[in-house]
Amino acid sequence: xxxxxxxxxxxxxxxxxxxxxxxxxxxxxxxxxxxxxxxxxxxxxxxxxxxxxxxxxxxxxxxxxxxxxxxxxxxxxxxxxxxxxxxxxxxxxxxxxxxxxxxxxxxxxxxxxxxxxxxxxxxxxxxxxxxxxxxxxxxxxxxxxxxxxxxxxxxxxxxxxxxxxxxxxxxxxxxxxxxxxxxxxxxxxxxxxxxxxxxxxxxxxxxxxxxxxxxxxxxxxxxxxxxxxxxxxxxxxxxxxxxxxxxxxxxxxxxxxxxxxxxxxxxxxxxxxxxxxxxxxxxxxxxxxxxxxxxxxxxxxxxxxxxxxxxxxxxxxxxxxxxxxxxxxxxxxxxxxxxxxxxxxxxxxxxxxxxxxxxxxxxxxxxxxxxxxxxxxxxxxxxxxxxxxxxxxxxxxxxxxxxxxxxxxxxxxxxxxxxxxxxxxxxxxxxxxxxxxxxxxxxxx
Numbered sequence: 365x366x367x368x369x370x371x372x373x374x375x376x377x378x379x380x381x382x383x384x385x386x387x388x389x390x391x392x393x394x395x396x397x398x399x400x401x402x403x404x405x406x407x408x409x410x411x412x413x414x415x416x417x418x419x420x421x422x423x424x425x426x427x428x429x430x431x432x433x434x435x436x437x438x439x440x441x442x443x444x445x446x447x448x449x450x451x452x453x454x455x456x457x458x459x460x461x462x463x464x465x466x467x468x469x470x471x472x473x474x475x476x477x478x479x480x481x482x483x484x485x486x487x488x489x490x491x492x493x494x495x496x497x498x499x500x501x502x503x504x505x506x507x508x509x510x511x512x513x514x515x516x517x518x519x520x521x522x523x524x525x526x527x528x529x530x531x532x533x534x535x536x537x538x539x540x541x542x543x544x545x546x547x548x549x550x551x552x553x554x555x556x557x558x559x560x561x562x563x564x565x566x567x568x569x570x571x572x573x574x575x576x577x578x579x580x581x582x583x584x585x586x587x588x589x590x591x592x593x594x595x596x597x598x599x600x601x602x603x604x605x606x607x608x609x610x611x612x613x614x615x616x617x618x619x620x621x622x623x624x625x626x627x628x629x630x631x632x633x634x635x636x637x638x639x640x641x642x643x644x645x646x647x648x649x650x651x652x653x654x655x656x657x658x659x660x661x662x663x664x665x666x667x668x669x670x671x672x673x674x675x676x677x678x679x680x681x682x683x684x685x686x687x688x689x690x691x692x693x694x695x696x697x698x699x700x701x702x703x704x705x706x707x708x709x710x711x712x713x714x715x716x717x718x719x720x721x722x723x724x725x726x727x728x729x730x731x732x733x734x735x736x737x738x739x740x741x742x743x744x745x746x747x748x749x750x751x752x753x754x755x756x757x758x759x760x761x762x763x764x765x766x767x768x769x770x771x772x773x774x775x776x777x778x779x780x781x782x783x784x785x786x787x788x789x790x791x792x793x794x795x796x797x798x799x800x801x802x803x804x805x806x807x808x809x
Contacts, residue, residue, distance in 0.1 A: 386429045388473070391419065391444070393500065394437040401552065402559055406531045410499035411438060417557040418521040418578065419486070419502030426481040426509050432474045434466060441465035444474060445489035446504060447616060447750075448600050448766045451476040453786025456752055459490045461723075461787050461805065480671040480755070481508040482600020483574040483618040485521070492719075493580060493795040494537040497526070497548060499557075501578040506600075512666050514572040514622070515658070521557070522613075523578045524550030538796060544692045544709040546745055547581025547615075547794035553637070555648060562632070562651040568658035569625040572596075577613040581794045583746060583769070585639030586611045586647065590631070593621040594665045601755060601764035602668035612639065614748030614769035616793035622665045629654050673755050673764055674781035676734035681779060684727055687713055687740045688747055688770070688792065688802060708801040710743075710792070716801035726790070726804035729782040736779045741770035747797065751806075752788040756780035767793060782808040 391414060397407040398417050413419025424430060434444050443465055445457035455476045456462040466472045484504040488495040503519045511517075526534040526548065542548045552559065565571065573593070577584055587610050595608040597620035611619055627633060632651045638644045690710040708716035717723050729735060736759070741747055750767040757764055759777040768776050791803035 386431050388431045388433050389422075390414075390433050390435060392435045392437060393442060395439075398499070398557060400525060400554055400558055401527070401531045408525070408527065408531045408533060410533075411495060412499050413502055417499035417501075418523075419500070421503045421505065421519060422486070423505045423507060424478050425507050426478060429477050430475065434472050434474065436466045436468060436470050439468060440495075441467055441490055442488045442495060442500075443472075443490045444486050445752075446474070446476075446484065446486050448482070448484040448618070449476070449504070450479055450753060450755065450784060453753065453784070453788070456786070456788070457489050458752070458789055461789070465490050478506045480600060480673075481506045481668070482597060482671070483519075483576065483620055484600055485576045485578060485618065487578065493548065493799050496578065496795060497537060497580050498533060503574070503576055505574065508669055510669065512572070512668065515569045517572045517574070519574045519576065520555050521576045521578050522584060523554055524580075524582045525552045525554065526550040527552050538799060540707075540709075542581070543796040543800045547796040549582050550579070553582070553645070553647065560648045562649045563635075564651050564653060565625045566653050566655050566658055567625055567627060567629045568660065570662060571623040571625065573621040573623045575611070575613060575619045575621065577615055577617050579615050581615055581796060583615070583639045584611070584613045584637050586613075587636050587638055588623070588633070588650070589636065590627055590633035591623060591625075591650065593623045596620045596622050596665060596668055598763055599765040599767055601671055601673075603763045604667055605665040610638070612769065614746065614767065614793065615795070616748055616750050617767050617769065624662045625650075625652070626662075627652050629656065671755070671764070674783050676736070676757065676779040676781050678734070678736065678779060681734040681736045683736045683738065685738045685740065686726075686790075686804075687742050688749070689714065689742045690716070690801060691743045691745050691797075710797050710800055710802035712790070712802060712804040715804070717803050718801070719799035719803065723803075723805050725787065725807045727806045729806055729808045731785055731808055732781065732783055734779065734781050736777055738775060738777050739768065739770060740775045741773060744772050745794075745797075746771060747792040747794060747802065749790070750793045751780075751790050753784045753786060754780050754782070754788065785809055
């Protein structure tokens with residue numbers, strides 16, 4: 365892979381005082397071109413927010429109110445889903461469930477409070493296998509009221525692209541091979557919208573590094589050679605800082621790392637992705653400048669303040685078993701689709717649901733009650749399972765999150781309080797799996 369200098373994120377600065385009337389900002393969706401591969405290669409036709417891939421980096425303070433007017437200049441309908449945010453159901457961006465699609469030339473105002481600090485992101489929830497693969501995604505950062513001191517707070521939005529030799533996007537979206545197997549995995553990986561050759565640091569820096577997996581299907585297993593980054597949050601929610609020798613992120617998932625730059629001035633260290641062992645590659649190099657170290661010792665990494673999440677009562681929790689099935693090499697999966705359901709390859713409790721079709725509710729949950737879901741992966745493929753509108757704890761005694769990556773033939777238990785009324789999506793975040801059956805609704809009332 366040829367590595368080139370990356371394109372910086374454009375940023376919307378949103379910093380009114382907490383409690384003040386937040387101004388309305390605008391996101392305009394359109395078609396443009398971007399230098400994904402770099403010098404010596406053609407620009408790539410992309411779909412973008414405000415003319416950039418990723419879209420503008422939106423930063424708020426915890427407790428502020430987000431007000432974003434979305435204008436759709438695409439040739440297709442769309443929505444915006446604010447991934448990981450506990451928000452009112454009407455603002456969740458799921459067409460046919462929480463809102464009508466935003467038509468060509470149409471507008472929609474998203475407005476809601478931000479109860480949790482953390483690293484989140486935004487993307488379409490309509491035709492998402494194509495719209496996300498064409499470049500529609502961006503970072504949404506909610507800063508703590510009292511953030512830990514760092515020298516820099518940096519976001520890496522990770523994505524991959526399926527490009528031909530002329531740097532054009534290969535437009536075989538949703539083809540049966542991808543849909544029934546691992547999903548659309550590209551041949552070009554970018555950081556913040558371009559192939560990133562190096563990430564420049566100074567010896568002695570402490571950097572808060574926020575990672576977002578915005579890929580359709582690629583899972584990342586990142587190793588920082590010569591460094592021992594401390595993992596301080598997953599999917600936006602704090603955990604006890606711990607060394608992360610290899611960080612695994614499924615599609616839609618995020619992680620916050622504290623990277624203490626202890627290398628020697630002038631040195632360079634690889635960041636490699638080893639998740640697919642036969643296809644390991646160098647993502648970029650961490651390159652040290654020649655300046656003298658700004659510090660020679662580091663304070664212990666502090667634990668972030670907890671978000672205000674309701675704790676489930678496990679003794680009284682109602683339990684449900686949810687089985688994810690289908691796919692090639694699985695029971696019932698075949699290249700043409702499920703028997704009698706062409707184009708559908710995956711199931712939730714035996715039911716295959718097309719993307720954005722009218723859906724029956726899988727489970728009806730009582731508002732304020734505690735629940736434990738046993739999530740069972742009865743397939744030969746990985747599935748990052750994501751629940752909208754809520755945060756759950758991975759049992760036993762695990763971290764708070766909104767997604768859990770299920771390995772093939774594996775299971776996990778999650779616990780949460782159903783404290784946000786509405787109809788909420790529960791689905792695999794491999795977007796081709798989501799669109800071809802692996803999605804369901806849970807109702808909280």
